[in-house]
């Protein structure tokens with residue numbers, strides 16, 4: 031069992047061309063899993079990129095990014111039953127905090 | 129075992145569907161907005177688009193965009209779009225919501241738009257409690273035009289119009305729109321949020337969705353003010369601009385809920401829909417059923433080139449306006465094109481009063497009568513004022529004992545009678561206008577008696593007066609016949 035690699039909960043996709051290199055996502059990411067490239071993109075910005083590990087799938091980088099689709103956050107899919115419980119819990123949390 | 133634990137990833141936060149797939153504003157990079165890097169507008173757009181997705185209201189949403197950096201909302205949101213004149217978004221949103229009560233209407237406005245030029249519109253939309261959602265993007269400056277001070281600019285903040293920093297003595301204090309609007313009874317929900325850090329952004333996302341939900345539930349007016357970074361005009365890198373919202377701007381504009389009546393608010397009854405065009409005659413009491421009998425409603429056989437231009441002038445109280453109105457109303461009844469334009473001073477009773485009437489076969493191009501074919505001068509000053517203007521070959525009907533020599537004209541016909549005295553003999557001097565009208569009708573001969581009769585009953589209503597006015601009209605007609613017989 032110990033040889034099993036533990037997958038990150040989250041994954042990040044960044045559209046290099048849409049990104050304007052503002053760096054808000056870099057600042058926002060709690061585990062600091064996003065960085066700005068050294069190279070320039072099509073528009074002359076240093077696009078953000080996913081450092082490759084550590085993403086929890088929290089989604090705050092997505093909400094912070096001013097571009098509609100520069101960031102896409104993915105999360106580890108789980109069996110349907112588990113997902114249902116999870117979404118109910120999230121609902122409860124959202125209500126309590128309203 | 130490894131094959132079982134390696135799971136697939138699925139998208140949990142992706143491009144909202146309420147955005148167009150491609151923004152056709154520019155040729156290339158059609159998935160990118162026009163906003164500067166780190167601009168708050170982009171973040172707020174995303175919150176809005178996501179809330180629209182989550183509430184499933186995309187196909188019934190109408191977004192009213194402002195003038196300002198966010199003028200192009202219609203390029204981004206795949207919803208119904210209207211772009212309003214500067215400051216007018218909440219008034220336009222009101223109209224959209226009234227016209228389409230089943231829609232979800234969003235008024236998206238900047239702080240220059242909402243708190244300066246549009247301060248009246250937002251005040252009254254909020255006071256009426258319109259069931260709309262207002263997203264108020266406060267970046268404390270006019271950005272699109274290059275950084276002039278807004279009513280929301282902070283004290284001490286430099287702008288192109290406050291180069292030394294805003295000073296309360298010369299520019300007043302930062303306007304707290306949310307607090308101000310929360311004093312009204314109309315709104316159900318007003319909250320100020322910020323984009324200053326993660327926590328604030330999460331709260332702002334919730335507030336935007338709530339403001340939309342309130343509308344979907346029919347509760348009434350909701351407004352979310354968002355303290356929003358403008359890195360470009362503030363001359364700060366995006367991350368520092370974000371922190372400036374939290375560390376500086378928030379001190380002037382504390383975050384929080386200023387009004388929340390959503391718990392006690394019952395869904396607002398929808399305002400009665402505006403009446404259809406076909407219902408308006410009945411509401412105004414001018415439909416066939418509400419009108420007294422006697423309308424000819426027929427086309428008169430008048431010359432195709434009929435163009436009667438009448439100027440009626442006298443003292444206020446002589447019935448000058450009514451004379452013109454009866455004439456125009458009768459013309460309408462007879463199927464002619466008409467106009468009636470009253471012109472009087474601020475005093476209703478004394479003072480001078482006159483009106484312009486046109487009766488024509490053709491569409492009336494202008495209601496102004498500067499060169500009348502008939503002048504009805506109900507007193508001497510009016511005659512002095514207007515006798516020169518009469519078209520050669522036209523008529524002057526003068527209410528007086530004798531025609532003043534100094535107003536003589538060889539090229540027009542004149543009839544001088546004491547209309548007022550004649551009316552007095554009939555029962556009331558105030559019917560002098562109808563004596564004059566009778567004479568005018570006899571001279572011009574353009575209108576059938578039934579049309580005049582119908583117009584009179586419609587405009588005068590009181591049967592006693594109708595009776596007197598009819599006798600006065602007949603007397604006026606007789607005056608002309610007598611004078612022709614004399615010739």
Ligand SMILES: Cc1ncc(C[n+]2csc(CCOP(=O)(O)OP(=O)(O)O)c2C)c(N)n1
Pocket residue numbers: 195196197198214237238239240241242245267269270271272273278
């Ligand atoms: C009637 C009218 N007056 C003035 C302008 C010029 N104008 C364009 S945008 C703007 C201010 C916009 O500021 P704000 O509403 O704060 O939006 P921002 O650009 O900051 O997002 C002004 C004054 C205009 N377009 N129309």
Ligand code: SF4
Pocket residue numbers: 040041042058059060061062063064084085086087088089090091092103
């Ligand atoms: S989803 Fe959360 S953890 Fe993952 S990159 Fe974005 S901010 Fe970082």
Ligand code: SF4
Pocket residue numbers: 044048049050051052053054055056077078094095096097100101166
């Ligand atoms: S927030 Fe968006 S635009 Fe800004 S750097 Fe990150 S991905 Fe790029």
Ligand code: SF4
Pocket residue numbers: 162163164166167168169197267271272357358359360361
């Ligand atoms: S000038 Fe300011 S408000 Fe306008 S797009 Fe740029 S950052 Fe946004």
